[in-house]
Amino acid sequence: MFRSRELSPVELLEAVIARTEAVNGGINALTETLFEEALPAARQAAIRYARGRDLTPLLGLPVATKEKHGIKGRTLSQGLVARKDEYAVEDHPVVERIRRAGGIIHARTTTPEYSCATVTHSPLWGVTRNPWNRRYSPGGSSGGAGAALAAGLAPLATASDIAGSTRLPASFTGTVGFKAPYGRIPGLAPLSADHYRGDGPMARTVADTALLANVMAGRHLGDHTSLADGPALTVESASVAGMRIALCIRLGNYPVAPDVEANTRGVAAALRDAGAVVEEIELPWTVEATSRTMFTHFGYLLGPAMEDETAGSEELLAPYTRRFMADARRAAEENRFVDGVRAETRLQAELATAMEGFDALLCPASAVAALDADGMYLDGIDANGEQLEHYWQGHMTAPFNIANRCPVLAVPSGMADCGIPTGVQIVGHPFDDATVFTVGAAVEAVLPWAGRRPELLTLA
Template structure:
């Protein structure tokens, strides 16, 4: 049962075929069995979770109204505040920190009846594509312990992929739910910017690119939790659109969805097995009734999103992190220490980067005049080895930052993007594809993901743990 999805667990609990206590115990046992190999769970709240499960069981016996996730365990990335539970942000700087209130996303899961069982590992301050830090250490990929699950929601992805948690909450500023999902074979959604409040998430800089998002093993779980998480909270000024606002047209009689797909150019070098997986997904959607065709997106070819992301982030994050760590710099892990050593971005370069971001948005606005969705890679390769200093992709040497190349444009533009596994590399690792839609059209990517899931040959594969 540790590989049952949250929707199934909720149904079994509601119908009294399983008790919340049984479900929580199943997952706590799984954590005890496999977490020592993975180091994905960093603060397990077993006693608290079992007490909440007993209360959930009492509510069922009494016939109380039940939320959609009643009695279902969940996990949360340790960048999200959890009332009375350590939230240390992967850093010695915040060792022992215990917040008084839940992040909005955590509170909404609890209101839906879900039970927190653990916080999950992350890179320090959520700023790296590998999950490692000096406080809680390195997380391993359940498919191959010598590989990374990615970052920054790498602990969350590894926990869900390994059956320690059915569902969880991550966050994404450039790749951080979609990349780890791709590396571990699960599903993750970065909704339109502002759809899901980031209240209670740290860091908040730069807020216009940070997203909180659901991570799970099935598309239906992602759809369910998106409906729970989305909507204004009265605190996050970016979170203003009601869930009822959805720009997705959906499949209609006589109007099949139009999907453009792209591997290159626009994302730099892409490995052959990733390219083949994207093309296979395009063929699958065509076979399921969509109009699918290869496309070019001129704005992606003209604007390197990774370069402009770097210029924007240094100018904003460097002084922010410097204030937080003043006098304690020797305690920092190498990534944040490196950010503090980076040269400042000139104001003229910052303005140019902002203007390039606007042109990228315009380019996709033009693209979506014709198409309903965009299909592309998530990452250029499957999960790489821990702390690799470079990658060789299609004969070209690139730095590890290249892993962001196909995801960061959709943080800069704020469009919804979903990662779903659709293939396997030659060495047995998951390969995912990325589905993107116009702003506020989450229903489109969720529908297309469900189509791919329905024909996927890899949906029920699990790591060899």
């Protein structure tokens, strides 16, 4: 529409600004807006379209960035009260690439403290709510991104994922999120060396997610783990005819809610109708072992990093942050680093064996259908009548951070009984990004989603 002059980048941005002013007060998805900077950039983009040259992939498109993706000269608090006056000294690599591609960063999105929770609230920014039903959370840690996309505050957003922080908000908000394989999208040192982590895109469609992923990917001098450019992602062909897809409902013993299971099976049936061979499999995993493996890893990397960053200001932290650090510390005390590595490689081998002969794996993103917007879950979570020790155990994303060379695309699967969306994960073989986008585009084609919008319901 920009190219045909049916729509101007200025008109689009003005519509996004009006939408933000109308509805963000009810969901609290943004930490700040950058409209004064964004409008001149939109005018410049309109001039470039009028001239018909220098047209870059994101030219004129508004992009909301997660607050942790620092913008030089802007605050970089990661939701911590003690760091609310700290500023980024450089652009994060994904910010740098979005701007180079012509994207206009018009807003920054909320997270829980240090992006360490699957709900999005903090003492600094308050509670972020799900636009589909404001009683519930949009998930975390990229909850502000998911809420902003679902509510129409942005067409594209950045996210990050160390245990599900992209895929869970996508699942809970009816949007699309991509956990790229480790190294595909560059991060910032020193945690860029953490092989669980990864930055990535979120959007409302599979094609838009691929567009942003292509911009974000590729080698970066600041991240020695980053990979050379791979083939550009495209969703022009969404055919799954003849593909073999493994369906795994419980990933071992996750207590999956009936509505989540029904929606996941609905996606599998739709893919079958589209010509894929879908075969149900089992995996020998347990919630307890996955949680222990994950927190052992956190106990040697993320946990100590968080303790260093928050030393002297512990009393200002949210209870969920203190709980996370304590759990990570305890896991490191109980398990050696090599114990964690053994557990990780065992899980990876089990996944490789299960996926042999299949093109992709399909499973739910979360065993529980919803989280309360302001929930702390310090005593665990009730999952389908089973009390789990830790609320992280209610989500099914962490195994694929442990097996983090696998690309994973989260796409909508339907509506939960409580009135918010559910989602599935499409898991590919290591570094086979193209396949998960092909399957994701097929799901989108057979189960159209883009026309569904939240009504911004009031609190129940």
